Amino acid sequence: MRLLRHVPLVAVAICAHGNAAIAQAPDLVVTNARIYTVDANRPVVEAMAIRAGRIVATGPRTLIEPMKGPETRVLDAHGRTIIPGMVDAHAHLATLGRALRTVDLVGTTSYAQIVDRVSARAREVPAGTWIVGRGWDQNDWADTRFPTHDALSRALPGHPVVLERVDGHAILANAAAMSAAGVTAATRDPAGGRLERSADGRPTGVFVDNASVLVERVIPPPSREEVRNGILAAIKEANRWGLTGIHDAGVPRDIIDVFEELAREGKYDLRNYVMVSGDDSTISHYLQRGPQNGLYDGRLWIRSIKLSADGALGSRGAALLEPYSDDATNSGLATLPAGRVHDVAVKALGRGFQVNVHAIGDRANRTVLDEFEQALKEVPTVEHRFRIEHAQIVHPDDLPRFAELGVIPSMQASHQTSDMYWAANRIGPARLLGAYAWRTLLNTGVVIPNGSDFPVEQVNPLISFHASVSRQDARNWPTGGWYPEQRMTREEALKSMTLWAAYAAFMDKETGSLEPGKYADFVLLDRDIMQVPPELILATQVLSTYVGGRPVFQRPTTP
Numbered sequence: 001m002r003l004l005r006h007v008p009l010v011a012v013a014i015c016a017h018g019n020a021a022i023a024q025a026p027d028l029v030v031t032n033a034r035i036y037t038v039d040a041n042r043p044v045v046e047a048m049a050i051r052a053g054r055i056v057a058t059g060p061r062t063l064i065e066p067m068k069g070p071e072t073r074v075l076d077a078h079g080r081t082i083i084p085g086m087v088d089a090h091a092h093l094a095t096l097g098r099a100l101r102t103v104d105l106v107g108t109t110s111y112a113q114i115v116d117r118v119s120a121r122a123r124e125v126p127a128g129t130w131i132v133g134r135g136w137d138q139n140d141w142a143d144t145r146f147p148t149h150d151a152l153s154r155a156l157p158g159h160p161v162v163l164e165r166v167d168g169h170a171i172l173a174n175a176a177a178m179s180a181a182g183v184t185a186a187t188r189d190p191a192g193g194r195l196e197r198s199a200d201g202r203p204t205g206v207f208v209d210n211a212s213v214l215v216e217r218v219i220p221p222p223s224r225e226e227v228r229n230g231i232l233a234a235i236k237e238a239n240r241w242g243l244t245g246i247h248d249a250g251v252p253r254d255i256i257d258v259f260e261e262l263a264r265e266g267k268y269d270l271r272n273y274v275m276v277s278g279d280d281s282t283i284s285h286y287l288q289r290g291p292q293n294g295l296y297d298g299r300l301w302i303r304s305i306k307l308s309a310d311g312a313l314g315s316r317g318a319a320l321l322e323p324y325s326d327d328a329t330n331s332g333l334a335t336l337p338a339g340r341v342h343d344v345a346v347k348a349l350g351r352g353f354q355v356n357v358h359a360i361g362d363r364a365n366r367t368v369l370d371e372f373e374q375a376l377k378e379v380p381t382v383e384h385r386f387r388i389e390h391a392q393i394v395h396p397d398d399l400p401r402f403a404e405l406g407v408i409p410s411m412q413a414s415h416q417t418s419d420m421y422w423a424a425n426r427i428g429p430a431r432l433l434g435a436y437a438w439r440t441l442l443n444t445g446v447v448i449p450n451g452s453d454f455p456v457e458q459v460n461p462l463i464s465f466h467a468s469v470s471r472q473d474a475r476n477w478p479t480g481g482w483y484p485e486q487r488m489t490r491e492e493a494l495k496s497m498t499l500w501a502a503y504a505a506f507m508d509k510e511t512g513s514l515e516p517g518k519y520a521d522f523v524l525l526d527r528d529i530m531q532v533p534p535e536l537i538l539a540t541q542v543l544s545t546y547v548g549g550r551p552v553f554q555r556p557t558t559p
Protein backbone atom coordinates (compact mmCIF):
# COMPACT_ATOMS: atom_id res chain seq x y z
CA MET A 1 0.00 0.00 0.00
CA ARG A 2 2.75 2.43 1.00
CA LEU A 3 4.61 1.72 -2.17
CA LEU A 4 1.63 2.36 -4.37
CA ARG A 5 1.15 5.80 -2.87
CA HIS A 6 4.60 6.78 -4.07
CA VAL A 7 3.90 5.62 -7.58
CA PRO A 8 0.85 7.64 -8.62
CA LEU A 9 0.98 6.82 -12.31
CA VAL A 10 1.25 3.10 -11.80
CA ALA A 11 -0.86 1.01 -14.13
CA VAL A 12 -3.48 -0.82 -12.12
CA ALA A 13 -5.55 -3.41 -13.92
CA ILE A 14 -8.72 -3.85 -11.95
CA CYS A 15 -11.54 -4.15 -14.44
CA ALA A 16 -13.80 -7.12 -13.89
CA HIS A 17 -12.92 -8.34 -17.36
CA GLY A 18 -9.23 -7.84 -16.76
CA ASN A 19 -8.77 -5.89 -19.96
CA ALA A 20 -8.44 -2.30 -18.77
CA ALA A 21 -5.35 -0.69 -17.36
CA ILE A 22 -5.24 2.71 -15.74
CA ALA A 23 -2.44 4.62 -17.39
CA GLN A 24 -3.03 7.83 -15.45
CA ALA A 25 -4.38 8.67 -12.04
CA PRO A 26 -8.11 9.40 -11.86
CA ASP A 27 -9.46 12.96 -11.55
CA LEU A 28 -11.98 11.83 -8.97
CA VAL A 29 -12.33 8.88 -6.66
CA VAL A 30 -15.73 8.22 -5.13
CA THR A 31 -15.45 6.03 -2.08
CA ASN A 32 -17.15 4.78 1.06
CA ALA A 33 -20.44 4.56 -0.83
CA ARG A 34 -23.14 2.05 -1.50
CA ILE A 35 -23.14 2.30 -5.28
CA TYR A 36 -25.96 0.61 -7.17
CA THR A 37 -24.23 0.36 -10.54
CA VAL A 38 -26.99 -1.26 -12.65
CA ASP A 39 -24.05 -3.23 -14.04
CA ALA A 40 -24.98 -6.92 -13.96
CA ASN A 41 -21.31 -7.88 -13.51
CA ARG A 42 -20.95 -6.04 -10.20
CA PRO A 43 -24.32 -4.67 -9.06
CA VAL A 44 -23.18 -3.04 -5.80
CA VAL A 45 -19.71 -1.59 -5.18
CA GLU A 46 -18.05 0.69 -2.62
CA ALA A 47 -16.00 2.91 -4.86
CA MET A 48 -15.30 4.11 -8.35
CA ALA A 49 -12.59 5.99 -10.18
CA ILE A 50 -13.30 8.66 -12.79
CA ARG A 51 -11.07 10.22 -15.42
CA ALA A 52 -11.89 12.71 -18.16
CA GLY A 53 -15.60 12.47 -17.43
CA ARG A 54 -15.80 8.70 -17.64
CA ILE A 55 -15.65 5.83 -15.20
CA VAL A 56 -12.37 3.95 -15.33
CA ALA A 57 -12.97 1.42 -12.56
CA THR A 58 -15.51 0.30 -9.99
CA GLY A 59 -14.95 -2.04 -7.06
CA PRO A 60 -14.06 -2.30 -3.38
CA ARG A 61 -12.35 0.72 -1.86
CA THR A 62 -9.22 -1.33 -1.20
CA LEU A 63 -8.78 -1.56 -4.95
CA ILE A 64 -9.96 1.93 -5.98
CA GLU A 65 -8.39 4.17 -3.32
CA PRO A 66 -4.78 3.21 -4.11
CA MET A 67 -5.32 4.54 -7.63
CA LYS A 68 -5.33 8.10 -6.28
CA GLY A 69 -2.65 10.44 -7.53
CA PRO A 70 -1.56 13.79 -6.07
CA GLU A 71 -4.20 15.66 -8.08
CA THR A 72 -7.06 13.25 -7.50
CA ARG A 73 -10.11 14.71 -5.75
CA VAL A 74 -11.95 12.41 -3.35
CA LEU A 75 -15.66 12.25 -2.74
CA ASP A 76 -16.29 10.42 0.53
CA ALA A 77 -19.94 9.39 0.50
CA HIS A 78 -19.93 8.49 4.22
CA GLY A 79 -21.69 5.24 3.48
CA ARG A 80 -24.53 6.88 1.56
CA THR A 81 -26.22 5.61 -1.57
CA ILE A 82 -25.20 6.41 -5.14
CA ILE A 83 -27.23 5.49 -8.20
CA PRO A 84 -26.61 6.22 -11.88
CA GLY A 85 -27.82 9.65 -13.01
CA MET A 86 -31.56 9.41 -13.50
CA VAL A 87 -33.06 9.92 -16.94
CA ASP A 88 -36.55 11.14 -17.68
CA ALA A 89 -37.44 9.31 -20.89
CA HIS A 90 -40.37 11.56 -21.72
CA ALA A 91 -40.30 15.21 -20.76
CA HIS A 92 -40.44 18.71 -22.21
CA LEU A 93 -37.47 20.87 -21.29
CA ALA A 94 -38.32 24.17 -22.98
CA THR A 95 -41.91 23.94 -21.72
CA LEU A 96 -40.57 23.50 -18.21
CA GLY A 97 -38.44 26.57 -18.82
CA ARG A 98 -41.56 28.52 -19.71
CA ALA A 99 -43.40 27.20 -16.65
CA LEU A 100 -40.49 28.22 -14.43
CA ARG A 101 -40.66 31.79 -15.76
CA THR A 102 -44.23 32.01 -14.52
CA VAL A 103 -44.35 33.43 -11.00
CA ASP A 104 -45.91 30.79 -8.77
CA LEU A 105 -48.62 32.31 -6.58
CA VAL A 106 -50.17 29.07 -5.36
CA GLY A 107 -50.51 29.11 -1.58
CA THR A 108 -50.21 32.90 -1.14
CA THR A 109 -52.31 34.20 1.73
CA SER A 110 -52.52 37.93 1.01
CA TYR A 111 -52.44 40.39 -1.84
CA ALA A 112 -49.33 41.99 -0.27
CA GLN A 113 -47.51 38.67 -0.54
CA ILE A 114 -48.38 38.48 -4.23
CA VAL A 115 -47.07 41.99 -4.85
CA ASP A 116 -43.85 40.96 -3.05
CA ARG A 117 -43.34 37.87 -5.18
CA VAL A 118 -43.97 39.70 -8.42
CA SER A 119 -41.69 42.56 -7.34
CA ALA A 120 -38.92 40.05 -6.61
CA ARG A 121 -39.21 38.76 -10.17
CA ALA A 122 -39.26 42.30 -11.55
CA ARG A 123 -35.86 42.96 -9.98
CA GLU A 124 -34.42 40.14 -12.13
CA VAL A 125 -35.71 41.30 -15.50
CA PRO A 126 -35.38 44.61 -17.37
CA ALA A 127 -38.16 47.19 -17.23
CA GLY A 128 -40.76 46.64 -19.91
CA THR A 129 -40.52 42.85 -19.65
CA TRP A 130 -43.90 41.21 -19.19
CA ILE A 131 -44.30 39.24 -15.98
CA VAL A 132 -46.80 36.41 -15.90
CA GLY A 133 -47.88 34.67 -12.72
CA ARG A 134 -50.54 32.23 -11.76
CA GLY A 135 -52.28 30.70 -8.79
CA TRP A 136 -53.82 33.53 -6.68
CA ASP A 137 -57.07 32.88 -4.89
CA GLN A 138 -58.66 35.75 -2.98
CA ASN A 139 -60.64 33.22 -0.95
CA ASP A 140 -57.39 32.52 0.91
CA TRP A 141 -56.97 36.15 1.96
CA ALA A 142 -58.33 38.01 4.97
CA ASP A 143 -60.28 40.25 2.56
CA THR A 144 -61.94 37.88 0.12
CA ARG A 145 -63.13 40.52 -2.34
CA PHE A 146 -61.48 40.63 -5.78
CA PRO A 147 -58.29 42.72 -5.64
CA THR A 148 -57.85 45.93 -7.61
CA HIS A 149 -54.76 46.70 -9.63
CA ASP A 150 -53.64 49.75 -7.61
CA ALA A 151 -51.14 48.11 -5.23
CA LEU A 152 -49.67 46.07 -8.08
CA SER A 153 -49.45 49.10 -10.36
CA ARG A 154 -47.78 51.22 -7.66
CA ALA A 155 -45.15 48.55 -6.96
CA LEU A 156 -44.58 47.74 -10.63
CA PRO A 157 -44.97 50.87 -12.71
CA GLY A 158 -42.48 49.74 -15.37
CA HIS A 159 -43.39 46.08 -15.90
CA PRO A 160 -46.65 44.93 -17.46
CA VAL A 161 -48.02 42.19 -15.17
CA VAL A 162 -50.70 39.55 -15.75
CA LEU A 163 -51.61 37.19 -12.91
CA GLU A 164 -53.92 34.31 -13.57
CA ARG A 165 -56.36 33.19 -10.88
CA VAL A 166 -55.90 29.64 -9.55
CA ASP A 167 -58.79 28.27 -11.64
CA GLY A 168 -57.69 29.97 -14.86
CA HIS A 169 -61.02 31.80 -15.11
CA ALA A 170 -59.82 35.31 -14.29
CA ILE A 171 -56.70 37.46 -14.50
CA LEU A 172 -55.44 40.47 -12.60
CA ALA A 173 -53.58 42.98 -14.79
CA ASN A 174 -51.65 46.07 -13.67
CA ALA A 175 -51.88 49.53 -15.24
CA ALA A 176 -48.87 48.96 -17.52
CA ALA A 177 -50.47 45.80 -18.91
CA MET A 178 -53.86 47.47 -19.40
CA SER A 179 -52.33 50.41 -21.15
CA ALA A 180 -50.30 48.12 -23.43
CA ALA A 181 -53.58 46.36 -24.25
CA GLY A 182 -55.39 49.66 -24.86
CA VAL A 183 -57.93 48.90 -22.15
CA THR A 184 -59.74 51.99 -20.82
CA ALA A 185 -63.03 52.88 -19.16
CA ALA A 186 -64.49 52.86 -22.66
CA THR A 187 -63.59 49.17 -23.24
CA ARG A 188 -66.77 47.12 -23.42
CA ASP A 189 -67.27 43.65 -21.93
CA PRO A 190 -66.73 41.02 -24.65
CA ALA A 191 -69.16 38.12 -25.18
CA GLY A 192 -68.61 35.55 -22.45
CA GLY A 193 -66.41 37.87 -20.42
CA ARG A 194 -66.54 40.72 -17.89
CA LEU A 195 -64.27 43.52 -16.71
CA GLU A 196 -64.57 44.25 -13.01
CA ARG A 197 -65.13 48.00 -12.66
CA SER A 198 -65.03 50.64 -9.94
CA ALA A 199 -68.10 52.78 -9.18
CA ASP A 200 -67.05 55.30 -11.84
CA GLY A 201 -66.71 52.58 -14.49
CA ARG A 202 -62.92 52.30 -14.66
CA PRO A 203 -61.54 48.72 -14.97
CA THR A 204 -60.15 47.48 -11.63
CA GLY A 205 -57.69 45.13 -13.31
CA VAL A 206 -59.68 41.90 -12.92
CA PHE A 207 -60.77 40.35 -16.21
CA VAL A 208 -63.15 37.40 -16.00
CA ASP A 209 -63.32 34.52 -18.50
CA ASN A 210 -63.25 35.70 -22.14
CA ALA A 211 -62.28 39.23 -21.09
CA SER A 212 -58.77 37.94 -20.22
CA VAL A 213 -58.02 37.74 -23.93
CA LEU A 214 -58.15 41.54 -24.15
CA VAL A 215 -54.84 41.65 -22.27
CA GLU A 216 -53.35 38.23 -22.96
CA ARG A 217 -53.34 38.77 -26.72
CA VAL A 218 -50.74 41.55 -26.42
CA ILE A 219 -48.25 39.56 -24.33
CA PRO A 220 -45.27 39.24 -26.69
CA PRO A 221 -43.76 35.80 -27.37
CA PRO A 222 -40.60 35.26 -25.33
CA SER A 223 -37.38 36.71 -26.73
CA ARG A 224 -34.51 34.40 -27.63
CA GLU A 225 -32.76 35.52 -24.44
CA GLU A 226 -35.82 34.56 -22.39
CA VAL A 227 -36.00 31.18 -24.11
CA ARG A 228 -32.31 30.60 -23.40
CA ASN A 229 -32.70 31.56 -19.76
CA GLY A 230 -35.78 29.38 -19.46
CA ILE A 231 -33.91 26.37 -20.80
CA LEU A 232 -30.95 26.99 -18.48
CA ALA A 233 -33.32 27.26 -15.53
CA ALA A 234 -35.04 24.02 -16.60
CA ILE A 235 -31.68 22.21 -16.80
CA LYS A 236 -30.84 23.43 -13.28
CA GLU A 237 -34.21 22.27 -12.04
CA ALA A 238 -33.69 18.83 -13.63
CA ASN A 239 -30.21 18.53 -12.03
CA ARG A 240 -31.66 19.50 -8.66
CA TRP A 241 -33.88 16.42 -8.76
CA GLY A 242 -31.08 14.06 -9.78
CA LEU A 243 -31.67 14.04 -13.51
CA THR A 244 -28.60 13.83 -15.72
CA GLY A 245 -30.54 13.16 -18.90
CA ILE A 246 -33.91 13.53 -20.51
CA HIS A 247 -35.61 12.44 -23.68
CA ASP A 248 -37.26 15.58 -24.97
CA ALA A 249 -40.56 14.47 -26.45
CA GLY A 250 -41.09 16.70 -29.46
CA VAL A 251 -38.87 19.71 -30.04
CA PRO A 252 -39.30 22.22 -32.87
CA ARG A 253 -36.32 23.39 -34.89
CA ASP A 254 -35.99 26.87 -33.32
CA ILE A 255 -35.66 25.31 -29.86
CA ILE A 256 -33.17 22.69 -31.09
CA ASP A 257 -31.11 25.60 -32.44
CA VAL A 258 -31.07 27.18 -28.97
CA PHE A 259 -30.09 23.81 -27.42
CA GLU A 260 -27.16 23.57 -29.82
CA GLU A 261 -26.11 27.14 -29.14
CA LEU A 262 -26.09 26.57 -25.36
CA ALA A 263 -24.34 23.20 -25.67
CA ARG A 264 -21.68 24.72 -27.93
CA GLU A 265 -21.08 27.34 -25.23
CA GLY A 266 -20.59 24.57 -22.67
CA LYS A 267 -23.68 25.60 -20.69
CA TYR A 268 -25.75 22.45 -21.15
CA ASP A 269 -25.39 20.28 -18.04
CA LEU A 270 -27.75 17.57 -19.24
CA ARG A 271 -27.71 14.83 -21.87
CA ASN A 272 -30.73 15.47 -24.03
CA TYR A 273 -32.06 12.87 -26.42
CA VAL A 274 -34.05 15.14 -28.68
CA MET A 275 -37.14 13.93 -30.53
CA VAL A 276 -37.67 16.20 -33.50
CA SER A 277 -41.20 17.42 -34.11
CA GLY A 278 -42.54 19.53 -36.90
CA ASP A 279 -43.74 19.58 -40.47
CA ASP A 280 -42.28 17.65 -43.39
CA SER A 281 -39.60 20.22 -44.11
CA THR A 282 -38.37 20.10 -40.49
CA ILE A 283 -38.28 16.32 -40.53
CA SER A 284 -36.46 16.29 -43.89
CA HIS A 285 -33.92 18.77 -42.58
CA TYR A 286 -32.86 16.47 -39.75
CA LEU A 287 -33.08 13.29 -41.85
CA GLN A 288 -30.74 14.95 -44.36
CA ARG A 289 -28.32 15.89 -41.61
CA GLY A 290 -28.32 12.26 -40.46
CA PRO A 291 -28.22 10.76 -36.96
CA GLN A 292 -26.31 12.97 -34.49
CA ASN A 293 -24.94 11.17 -31.46
CA GLY A 294 -23.33 12.85 -28.46
CA LEU A 295 -22.85 16.30 -29.98
CA TYR A 296 -20.93 18.89 -27.92
CA ASP A 297 -19.21 16.53 -25.55
CA GLY A 298 -22.15 14.17 -25.13
CA ARG A 299 -24.88 16.72 -24.60
CA LEU A 300 -27.24 16.27 -27.56
CA TRP A 301 -28.47 13.29 -29.54
CA ILE A 302 -30.64 14.16 -32.53
CA ARG A 303 -31.75 10.99 -34.24
CA SER A 304 -35.44 10.48 -33.59
CA ILE A 305 -38.76 11.86 -34.77
CA LYS A 306 -41.81 12.44 -32.61
CA LEU A 307 -45.36 12.03 -33.90
CA SER A 308 -48.61 12.14 -31.99
CA ALA A 309 -51.42 9.72 -32.86
CA ASP A 310 -54.16 10.73 -30.42
CA GLY A 311 -55.14 12.96 -27.50
CA ALA A 312 -55.24 12.25 -23.77
CA LEU A 313 -57.52 10.19 -21.54
CA GLY A 314 -58.53 12.96 -19.13
CA SER A 315 -60.11 15.05 -21.89
CA ARG A 316 -61.48 11.95 -23.68
CA GLY A 317 -59.18 12.58 -26.62
CA ALA A 318 -57.40 9.20 -26.43
CA ALA A 319 -58.48 7.12 -29.48
CA LEU A 320 -60.31 3.99 -28.27
CA LEU A 321 -61.49 0.91 -30.14
CA GLU A 322 -64.86 1.13 -28.32
CA PRO A 323 -66.57 4.29 -27.02
CA TYR A 324 -65.74 5.77 -23.64
CA SER A 325 -67.49 4.09 -20.72
CA ASP A 326 -68.65 7.54 -19.54
CA ASP A 327 -69.48 8.92 -23.02
CA ALA A 328 -71.14 6.38 -25.31
CA THR A 329 -71.03 8.69 -28.35
CA ASN A 330 -67.29 9.33 -28.18
CA SER A 331 -64.32 7.08 -28.91
CA GLY A 332 -61.67 9.78 -28.98
CA LEU A 333 -59.58 11.47 -31.64
CA ALA A 334 -57.07 10.00 -34.05
CA THR A 335 -54.85 12.99 -34.74
CA LEU A 336 -52.82 11.63 -37.67
CA PRO A 337 -54.02 10.72 -41.16
CA ALA A 338 -53.95 6.97 -41.87
CA GLY A 339 -50.53 5.99 -43.22
CA ARG A 340 -48.63 8.92 -41.71
CA VAL A 341 -46.75 6.80 -39.16
CA HIS A 342 -45.87 4.29 -41.88
CA ASP A 343 -44.62 6.95 -44.29
CA VAL A 344 -42.43 8.69 -41.72
CA ALA A 345 -41.18 5.33 -40.42
CA VAL A 346 -40.07 4.21 -43.89
CA LYS A 347 -38.14 7.44 -44.45
CA ALA A 348 -36.65 7.29 -40.95
CA LEU A 349 -35.49 3.69 -41.34
CA GLY A 350 -33.74 4.66 -44.55
CA ARG A 351 -31.75 7.31 -42.68
CA GLY A 352 -31.06 5.48 -39.41
CA PHE A 353 -33.62 7.45 -37.40
CA GLN A 354 -35.94 6.24 -34.66
CA VAL A 355 -39.66 7.06 -34.64
CA ASN A 356 -41.48 7.71 -31.35
CA VAL A 357 -45.24 8.06 -31.50
CA HIS A 358 -47.54 9.33 -28.76
CA ALA A 359 -50.39 6.82 -28.41
CA ILE A 360 -52.62 6.62 -25.34
CA GLY A 361 -55.82 4.83 -26.38
CA ASP A 362 -56.01 1.19 -27.53
CA ARG A 363 -57.05 2.25 -31.06
CA ALA A 364 -54.10 4.60 -31.40
CA ASN A 365 -51.72 1.94 -30.06
CA ARG A 366 -53.04 -0.64 -32.52
CA THR A 367 -52.79 1.75 -35.47
CA VAL A 368 -49.21 2.67 -34.63
CA LEU A 369 -48.19 -0.98 -34.17
CA ASP A 370 -49.85 -1.86 -37.52
CA GLU A 371 -48.07 0.93 -39.36
CA PHE A 372 -44.71 0.22 -37.70
CA GLU A 373 -45.14 -3.44 -38.68
CA GLN A 374 -45.83 -2.54 -42.31
CA ALA A 375 -42.85 -0.18 -42.50
CA LEU A 376 -40.54 -2.79 -40.97
CA LYS A 377 -41.71 -5.32 -43.54
CA GLU A 378 -40.69 -2.93 -46.29
CA VAL A 379 -37.40 -1.85 -44.67
CA PRO A 380 -36.31 -4.76 -42.48
CA THR A 381 -34.21 -3.31 -39.65
CA VAL A 382 -33.01 -5.09 -36.54
CA GLU A 383 -32.01 -2.14 -34.35
CA HIS A 384 -34.85 0.30 -35.03
CA ARG A 385 -35.90 0.68 -31.36
CA PHE A 386 -39.14 2.37 -32.43
CA ARG A 387 -41.14 3.59 -29.46
CA ILE A 388 -44.71 4.21 -28.49
CA GLU A 389 -44.85 7.09 -26.04
CA HIS A 390 -47.30 6.48 -23.15
CA ALA A 391 -48.76 3.12 -24.37
CA GLN A 392 -51.34 3.67 -21.67
CA ILE A 393 -54.28 1.56 -22.79
CA VAL A 394 -53.41 -1.44 -24.92
CA HIS A 395 -55.83 -4.11 -26.15
CA PRO A 396 -54.81 -7.52 -24.70
CA ASP A 397 -54.25 -8.84 -28.25
CA ASP A 398 -51.69 -6.10 -28.84
CA LEU A 399 -49.68 -6.46 -25.61
CA PRO A 400 -47.34 -9.18 -27.01
CA ARG A 401 -46.83 -7.27 -30.28
CA PHE A 402 -44.39 -4.82 -28.67
CA ALA A 403 -41.90 -7.61 -28.01
CA GLU A 404 -42.60 -9.31 -31.34
CA LEU A 405 -41.92 -6.13 -33.32
CA GLY A 406 -39.16 -4.80 -31.06
CA VAL A 407 -41.25 -1.72 -30.26
CA ILE A 408 -40.47 -0.10 -26.91
CA PRO A 409 -43.36 1.01 -24.68
CA SER A 410 -42.14 4.30 -23.17
CA MET A 411 -44.36 4.80 -20.12
CA GLN A 412 -44.67 7.31 -17.31
CA ALA A 413 -45.44 5.70 -13.98
CA SER A 414 -46.62 9.01 -12.56
CA HIS A 415 -49.47 9.07 -15.10
CA GLN A 416 -50.85 5.91 -13.53
CA THR A 417 -51.00 7.50 -10.10
CA SER A 418 -52.44 10.73 -11.51
CA ASP A 419 -55.11 8.97 -13.58
CA MET A 420 -56.16 6.16 -11.25
CA TYR A 421 -58.85 8.24 -9.52
CA TRP A 422 -60.96 8.47 -12.68
CA ALA A 423 -59.51 6.02 -15.24
CA ALA A 424 -62.12 3.37 -14.38
CA ASN A 425 -64.91 5.84 -15.21
CA ARG A 426 -63.41 6.54 -18.62
CA ILE A 427 -62.70 2.99 -19.77
CA GLY A 428 -64.39 0.53 -17.38
CA PRO A 429 -62.87 -2.49 -15.63
CA ALA A 430 -62.27 -4.75 -18.66
CA ARG A 431 -60.02 -2.30 -20.50
CA LEU A 432 -58.16 -1.47 -17.29
CA LEU A 433 -56.51 -4.89 -17.52
CA GLY A 434 -54.41 -3.59 -20.41
CA ALA A 435 -53.91 -0.14 -18.89
CA TYR A 436 -50.59 0.97 -17.36
CA ALA A 437 -49.77 -2.75 -17.65
CA TRP A 438 -46.09 -2.67 -16.77
CA ARG A 439 -45.79 -6.20 -15.43
CA THR A 440 -47.73 -7.76 -18.30
CA LEU A 441 -45.53 -5.94 -20.80
CA LEU A 442 -42.25 -6.72 -18.98
CA ASN A 443 -43.23 -10.39 -18.95
CA THR A 444 -43.37 -10.34 -22.77
CA GLY A 445 -39.67 -9.42 -22.82
CA VAL A 446 -39.69 -5.67 -23.49
CA VAL A 447 -37.95 -2.97 -21.48
CA ILE A 448 -39.89 0.06 -20.25
CA PRO A 449 -38.16 3.45 -20.14
CA ASN A 450 -39.79 5.54 -17.41
CA GLY A 451 -40.55 9.23 -17.29
CA SER A 452 -42.68 12.00 -15.89
CA ASP A 453 -43.90 14.05 -18.87
CA PHE A 454 -42.87 17.19 -16.97
CA PRO A 455 -44.11 19.90 -16.72
CA VAL A 456 -47.43 18.02 -17.03
CA GLU A 457 -46.29 16.17 -13.92
CA GLN A 458 -43.65 17.19 -11.37
CA VAL A 459 -39.96 16.99 -12.27
CA ASN A 460 -38.92 14.75 -9.33
CA PRO A 461 -38.14 11.37 -10.98
CA LEU A 462 -38.57 9.55 -7.67
CA ILE A 463 -42.33 10.12 -7.99
CA SER A 464 -42.30 7.69 -10.92
CA PHE A 465 -39.83 5.39 -9.11
CA HIS A 466 -42.17 5.26 -6.12
CA ALA A 467 -45.26 4.75 -8.29
CA SER A 468 -43.48 1.98 -10.23
CA VAL A 469 -42.82 -0.08 -7.11
CA SER A 470 -45.97 0.75 -5.17
CA ARG A 471 -48.76 1.74 -7.63
CA GLN A 472 -49.55 4.38 -4.99
CA ASP A 473 -49.72 8.15 -4.99
CA ALA A 474 -47.52 10.44 -2.89
CA ARG A 475 -49.80 9.91 0.13
CA ASN A 476 -49.33 6.15 -0.33
CA TRP A 477 -52.93 5.68 -1.48
CA PRO A 478 -54.51 3.23 -2.10
CA THR A 479 -53.34 0.80 0.57
CA GLY A 480 -51.72 -2.14 -1.17
CA GLY A 481 -51.57 -0.26 -4.50
CA TRP A 482 -53.82 0.14 -7.54
CA TYR A 483 -53.79 -3.12 -9.55
CA PRO A 484 -50.64 -4.01 -7.58
CA GLU A 485 -49.95 -7.08 -9.73
CA GLN A 486 -48.60 -4.63 -12.34
CA ARG A 487 -45.87 -3.30 -10.03
CA MET A 488 -42.19 -3.28 -10.99
CA THR A 489 -39.48 -4.54 -8.66
CA ARG A 490 -37.06 -1.89 -7.38
CA GLU A 491 -34.34 -3.26 -9.63
CA GLU A 492 -36.67 -2.90 -12.63
CA ALA A 493 -37.77 0.57 -11.56
CA LEU A 494 -34.14 1.68 -11.24
CA LYS A 495 -33.35 0.24 -14.66
CA SER A 496 -36.42 1.93 -16.14
CA MET A 497 -34.90 5.33 -15.33
CA THR A 498 -31.30 4.43 -16.14
CA LEU A 499 -30.23 1.55 -18.38
CA TRP A 500 -33.58 0.98 -20.10
CA ALA A 501 -33.93 4.68 -20.79
CA ALA A 502 -30.41 4.62 -22.25
CA TYR A 503 -31.31 1.65 -24.44
CA ALA A 504 -34.42 3.43 -25.72
CA ALA A 505 -32.14 6.28 -26.82
CA PHE A 506 -29.29 4.26 -28.35
CA MET A 507 -27.14 5.50 -25.46
CA ASP A 508 -26.66 2.23 -23.59
CA LYS A 509 -22.99 2.01 -24.57
CA GLU A 510 -22.39 5.47 -23.06
CA THR A 511 -24.72 5.84 -20.07
CA GLY A 512 -27.37 4.05 -18.02
CA SER A 513 -25.06 2.22 -15.64
CA LEU A 514 -21.89 2.89 -13.68
CA GLU A 515 -19.27 0.76 -15.36
CA PRO A 516 -15.86 1.32 -16.90
CA GLY A 517 -16.00 3.27 -20.14
CA LYS A 518 -19.32 5.00 -19.50
CA TYR A 519 -19.97 8.63 -18.61
CA ALA A 520 -19.60 9.33 -14.89
CA ASP A 521 -23.21 10.49 -14.43
CA PHE A 522 -24.40 9.74 -10.92
CA VAL A 523 -26.47 10.93 -7.99
CA LEU A 524 -25.72 10.90 -4.27
CA LEU A 525 -28.84 10.32 -2.16
CA ASP A 526 -29.48 10.78 1.55
CA ARG A 527 -31.00 7.32 1.87
CA ASP A 528 -31.03 3.95 0.18
CA ILE A 529 -34.04 3.94 -2.15
CA MET A 530 -33.47 0.25 -2.85
CA GLN A 531 -33.97 -0.65 0.82
CA VAL A 532 -36.11 1.91 2.68
CA PRO A 533 -39.80 1.11 3.17
CA PRO A 534 -41.73 2.24 0.06
CA GLU A 535 -43.58 4.95 1.98
CA LEU A 536 -40.25 6.66 2.74
CA ILE A 537 -39.00 6.78 -0.86
CA LEU A 538 -40.52 10.19 -1.57
CA ALA A 539 -38.78 11.73 1.43
CA THR A 540 -35.44 11.06 -0.29
CA GLN A 541 -33.22 14.06 -0.90
CA VAL A 542 -30.75 14.37 -3.72
CA LEU A 543 -27.50 15.56 -2.13
CA SER A 544 -25.54 16.02 -5.33
CA THR A 545 -25.76 15.31 -9.04
CA TYR A 546 -22.75 14.67 -11.29
CA VAL A 547 -22.65 14.86 -15.06
CA GLY A 548 -19.45 13.60 -16.65
CA GLY A 549 -17.72 13.46 -13.26
CA ARG A 550 -18.49 17.13 -12.52
CA PRO A 551 -20.98 18.31 -9.88
CA VAL A 552 -23.91 20.15 -11.49
CA PHE A 553 -25.96 20.30 -8.30
CA GLN A 554 -24.96 20.26 -4.65
CA ARG A 555 -27.48 20.62 -1.87
CA PRO A 556 -26.47 23.47 0.40
CA THR A 557 -25.25 21.91 3.63
CA THR A 558 -27.52 22.54 6.56
CA PRO A 559 -25.74 23.44 9.80
Ligand SMILES: [Zn+2]
Binding pocket: 090, 091, 092, 249, 453
Ligand atom coordinates in the same frame (compact mmCIF):
# COMPACT_ATOMS: atom_id res chain seq x y z
ZN1 LIG B 1 -45.39 14.65 -23.36
